[in-house]
Amino acid sequence: MVVKSICCLGAGYVGGPTCSVIALKCPEIKVTVVDKSKERIAQWNSDKLPIYEPGLDEVVKASRGKNLFFSDDCDAAIVEADLIFISVNTPTKTFGNGKGRAPDLKFVEGAARMIANVAKSNKIVVEKSTVPVNAAESVMKILKANQRPGVSYQILSNPEFLAEGTAINDLLNADRVLIGGEETAAGEAAIEELCKIYEHWIPRKKILTTNTWSSELSKLAANAMLAQRISSINSLSAVCEATGADITEVARAVGLDSRIGPKFLQASIGGSCFQKDILNLVYICECLNLPHVAAYWQSVIDMNQHQKHRFTAKVIESLFNTVSGKNICILGFAFKKNTGDTRESAAIYVSKTLIDEGASIKIYDPKVEKPQIYEDLKYVGVTDEQFQRHVTICNDAYLATKECHAVVLCTEWDEFVTLDYEKIYDQMMKPAHMFDGRKILDHNNLLRIGFHVETIGSRLGQPFKNRRYSINPQVV
Ligand SMILES: NC(=O)C1=CN([C@@H]2O[C@H](COP(=O)(O)OP(=O)(O)OC[C@H]3O[C@@H](n4cnc5c(N)ncnc54)[C@H](O)[C@@H]3O)[C@@H](O)[C@H]2O)C=CC1
Numbered sequence: 001m002v003v004k005s006i007c008c009l010g011a012g013y014v015g016g017p018t019c020s021v022i023a024l025k026c027p028e029i030k031v032t033v034v035d036k037s038k039e040r041i042a043q044w045n046s047d048k049l050p051i052y053e054p055g056l057d058e059v060v061k062a063s064r065g066k067n068l069f070f071s072d073d074c075d076a077a078i079v080e081a082d083l084i085f086i087s088v089n090t091p092t093k094t095f096g097n098g099k100g101r102a103p104d105l106k107f108v109e110g111a112a113r114m115i116a117n118v119a120k121s122n123k124i125v126v127e128k129s130t131v132p133v134n135a136a137e138s139v140m141k142i143l144k145a146n147q148r149p150g151v152s153y154q155i156l157s158n159p160e161f162l163a164e165g166t167a168i169n170d171l172l173n174a175d176r177v178l179i180g181g182e183e184t185a186a187g188e189a190a191i192e193e194l195c196k197i198y199e200h201w202i203p204r205k206k207i208l209t210t211n212t213w214s215s216e217l218s219k220l221a222a223n224a225m226l227a228q229r230i231s232s233i234n235s236l237s238a239v240c241e242a243t244g245a246d247i248t249e250v251a252r253a254v255g256l257d258s259r260i261g262p263k264f265l266q267a268s269i270g271g272s273c274f275q276k277d278i279l280n281l282v283y284i285c286e287c288l289n290l291p292h293v294a295a296y297w298q299s300v301i302d303m304n305q306h307q308k309h310r311f312t313a314k315v316i317e318s319l320f321n322t323v324s325g326k327n328i329c330i331l332g333f334a335f336k337k338n339t340g341d342t343r344e345s346a347a348i349y350v351s352k353t354l355i356d357e358g359a360s361i362k363i364y365d366p367k368v369e370k371p372q373i374y375e376d377l378k379y380v381g382v383t384d385e386q387f388q389r390h391v392t393i394c395n396d397a398y399l400a401t402k403e404c405h406a407v408v409l410c411t412e413w414d415e416f417v418t419l420d421y422e423k424i425y426d427q428m429m430k431p432a433h434m435f436d437g438r439k440i441l442d443h444n445n446l447l448r449i450g451f452h453v454e455t456i457g458s459r460l461g462q463p464f465k466n467r468r469y470s471i472n473p474q475v476v
């Protein structure tokens with residue numbers, strides 16, 4: 001089979017950018033990205049794409065209408081395609097067996113059933129979604145049980161490693177592409193077809209082929225190990241705050257060891273897309289009767305949660321243990337800069353806690369709009385009444401900080417670094433508090449202006465005061 005037509009089920013943060021790059025790099029292949037959400041497809045066909053991602057507009061515009069199409073006619077795209085990516089969401093289950101831990105595979109199963117129902121010719125079906133190990137077996141069972149005579153399938157695992165905010169660059173310059181498949185002649189032929197697509201722009205030596213299960217597990221392993229680094233540095237940030245060490249200095253000193261490396265050692269307020277995937281791994285370990293392994297990875301999640309609690313507790317404690325009736329500005333609502341995605345964002349937890357404590361919050365994020373913030377807060381239990389009375393969404397940072405007692409910086413947007421903090425200080429209530437949850441601001445400048453500044457992993461302006469411990473207990 002020579003792949004002439006590709007279909008992608010799921011036009012989200014992964015399906016959209018990934019297939020746009022494939023279309024750009026493989027002009028001879030027709031790429032159709034479909035979604036069951038008509039609204040999302042209409043946005044992909046409009047001037048305002050449904051997701052914000054630097055460089056995405058240009059890539060989409062270069063191919064849309066030529067060899068890149070966005071459609072809600074899933075069946076037609078499946079029928080036409082030689083190769084189908086399943087790029088649907090795999091959220092954590094919210095009910096039933098495995099609630100709060102296991103991934104909900106209903107969308108993957110739904111995608112497999114859609115393919116089985118309409119396919120009239122042989123297909124290579126590619127798992128792009130992040131799934132548990134052995135998920136390909138379930139997909140194959142569904143396809144085989146509903147197979148039309150003369151139609152055969154090959155299932156490949158091709159997990160995606162892009163990070164939001166840098167997706168286009170990550171896709172164009174991937175560290176590696178991973179393809180897992182059956183260790184049979186037909187499996188190897190299918191792997192080869194997918195390799196040929198990536199080889200349009202990825203050097204062959206960066207395309208790694210494995211068996212299906214290694215590929216599925218490698219995706220969970222990569223995310224788990226990235227999350228583990230963040231949890232490790234965040235755990236040490238607490239030690240820094242208690243001792244006068246500075247986490248930036250510690251991270252630099254540690255990261256210069258070439259065995260450790262400098263990346264992913266930025267302490268912050270925690271919160272990320274990783275949680276669902278690590279929970280997925282924990283659940284697999286529990287099901288495999290590996291309780292110690294499960295507990296090990298669970299602790300990575302726990303540390304991430306702890307960091308959010310610790311930071312929010314610090315905000316409240318610094319504001320004289322009460323935020324009731326106070327105005328607090330939340331700068332940034334996305335889970336990281338350069339994306340409008342708020343899934344698992346620490347800002348949601350911080351906002352919810354401050355609202356529950358009676359604060360009024362004013363939120364500004366350059367890319368997250370009011371309906372999304374409303375949905376996120378509602379999901380964690382903020383009532384409509386609380387939203388009306390205690391939440392204001394602002395269109396710029398100066399409006400959001402006006403007459404506030406404190407600013408809590410939750411997302412590291414570049415524009416927050418260059419704000420006029422003298423102006424912000426002048427229009428705030430005094431004492432004016434600044435909580436930098438991302439360690440991006442010039443703290444000395446803020447202290448000079450008059451702010452009370454708190455951040456993660458270092459004590460500002462009071463390095464050795466209130467020391468709560470001694471390595472020699474007699475000295476205390
Ligand atoms: N967001 C990210 O940065 C990354 C996500 N992943 C994984 O990729 C997968 C997709 O993630 P996102 O793109 O972020 O999710 P998303 O929620 O942005 O998009 C998924 C889309 O699939 C659609 N969908 C669900 N069932 C469908 C069906 N049967 N037919 C057609 N469309 C259907 C939904 O309507 C939705 O628009 C997940 O497994 C995720 O863990 C992997 C790497 C990076």
Ligand SMILES: O=C(O)[C@H]1O[C@H](OP(=O)(O)OP(=O)(O)OC[C@H]2O[C@@H](n3ccc(=O)[nH]c3=O)[C@H](O)[C@@H]2O)[C@H](O)[C@@H](O)[C@@H]1O
Pocket residue numbers: 130160161162163164165223226230263264265266267268269270271272273274335336
């Ligand atoms: O499978 C996924 O969903 C993706 O998850 C992450 O990508 P993403 O969540 O988009 O973004 P990251 O850059 O990894 O950041 C995750 C969170 O960790 C935080 N982070 C990151 C790095 C760091 O040093 N410190 C830190 O606190 C970020 O601010 C963010 O809140 C991985 O980096 C991707 O490789 C993976 O494909």
